[in-house]
Amino acid sequence: MGTTATDGDAVILRNAAVRRGGRTIWSHGDFSIPRGTVTAIVGTNGAGKTTLLDAELGLVPLSSGTIEVLGRPAGQSNRRIGFVPQSYISGLDSTITARQSVVLGLTGTRFGIHFVTREERDRADEVLDFVGLTDKADYRLNELSGGLRQRAAIAQALVGGPELLLLDEPLANLDIASQRAVVELLARLNREWDMTIQVVAHDLNMLLPILTGAVYLLDGHPHYSSMNSVLDSKLLTHLYGTRVEVVTTPQGDMFVTPNMRLEPEGREQDTHDVHEAALFHHHDDESDNGEER
Numbered sequence: 168m169g170t171t172a173t174d175g176d177a178v179i180l181r182n183a184a185v186r187r188g189g190r191t192i193w194s195h196g197d198f199s200i201p202r203g204t205v206t207a208i209v210g211t212n213g214a215g216k217t218t219l220l221d222a223e224l225g226l227v228p229l230s231s232g233t234i235e236v237l238g239r240p241a242g243q244s245n246r247r248i249g250f251v252p253q254s255y256i257s258g259l260d261s262t263i264t265a266r267q268s269v270v271l272g273l274t275g276t277r278f279g280i281h282f283v284t285r286e287e288r289d290r291a292d293e294v295l296d297f298v299g300l301t302d303k304a305d306y307r308l309n310e311l312s313g314g315l316r317q318r319a320a321i322a323q324a325l326v327g328g329p330e331l332l333l334l335d336e337p338l339a340n341l342d343i344a345s346q347r348a349v350v351e352l353l354a355r356l357n358r359e360w361d362m363t364i365q366v367v368a369h370d371l372n373m374l375l376p377i378l379t380g381a382v383y384l385l386d387g388h389p390h391y392s393s394m395n396s397v398l399d400s401k402l403l404t405h406l407y408g409t410r411v412e413v414v415t416t417p418q419g420d421m422f423v424t425p426n427m428r429l430e431p432e433g434r435e436q437d438t439h440d441v442h443e444a445a446l447f448h449h450h451d452d453e454s455d456n457g458e459e460r
């Protein structure tokens with residue numbers, strides 16, 4: 168929301184827009200995310216959450232504006248960024264061991280013979296220990312549960328010592344205990360390694376205790392907000408197009424709960440009129456030309 172960028176920011180978008188397949192996915196990205204924060208990226212299917220991560224990695228060109236990551240233009244800091252893609256295993260030979268997969272984070276996934284140095288192996292073991300996989304280091308990836316595979320994926324992203332960790336739906340398809348373990352791991356990373364974290368998520372509930380803010384993709388525009396402001400029932404209802412409630416417990420915990428009294432067709436209407444919806448957007452330049460999204 169047009170925030171003033173500082174050296175303490177990990178990511179800075181200035182009037183950023185992305186086009187893919189001939190159409191604008193999102194535009195007017197104008198915010199900065201401070202270092203040391205844990206940020207959710209939320210929005211409906213196809214809103215462009217993965218595209219935002221791709222843009223930060225410089226993998227998709229911007230159709231306007233700029234993105235700066237760790238003080239440099241997007242794409243130029245990738246060695247200082249750990250990335251956990253949505254389908255980690257599909258890009259890998261699942262018969263390699265957890266340790267081998269982590270070492271790949273240091274040596275690259277290129278083909279050919281690569282001798283692993285003692286140092287590389289020690290570094291891999293250090294990270295495997297941090298994610299709680301020491302006793303599974305020699306298990307093949309296809310022998311691990313989804314939750315443990317996700318931890319191996321995070322270990323691979325961490326092994327190069329990144330300052331920023333990007334995760335694309337790391338909790339998808341995990342049971343609740345495994346989701347908790349991943350969330351606890353992210354909390355420790357943030358707390359003990361001062362890691363700046365961005366995580367694409369559909370369900371905020373599990374992540375709420377560790378989130379400091381969220382980027383929400385709303386009506387084709389990404390916005391950043393600290394957690395207190397994003398957890399607004401009206402905003403979330405507009406964002407998801409269905410009724411969402413925010414509950415503050417006496418302990419101060421907040422939960423986003425879908426309202427179960429849904430209309431017969433299964434969705435409650437977003438009740439915002441166009442003027443109310445406009446209040447969620449605070450662009451300096453509202454010259455969006457109404458392109459199809």
Ligand SMILES: Nc1ncnc2c1ncn2[C@@H]1O[C@H](COP(=O)(O)OP(=O)(O)OP(=O)(O)O)[C@@H](O)[C@H]1O
Nearest residue numbers: 187188189192210211212213214215216217218219
């Ligand atoms: N390589 C591509 N070429 C053209 N269009 C693309 C490409 N990749 C993604 N898109 C389109 O960009 C839009 C945003 O996709 P993206 O994957 O970023 O959304 P998302 O919010 O992560 O969605 P989901 O919640 O379903 O994962 C979608 O309409 C998608 O079809």
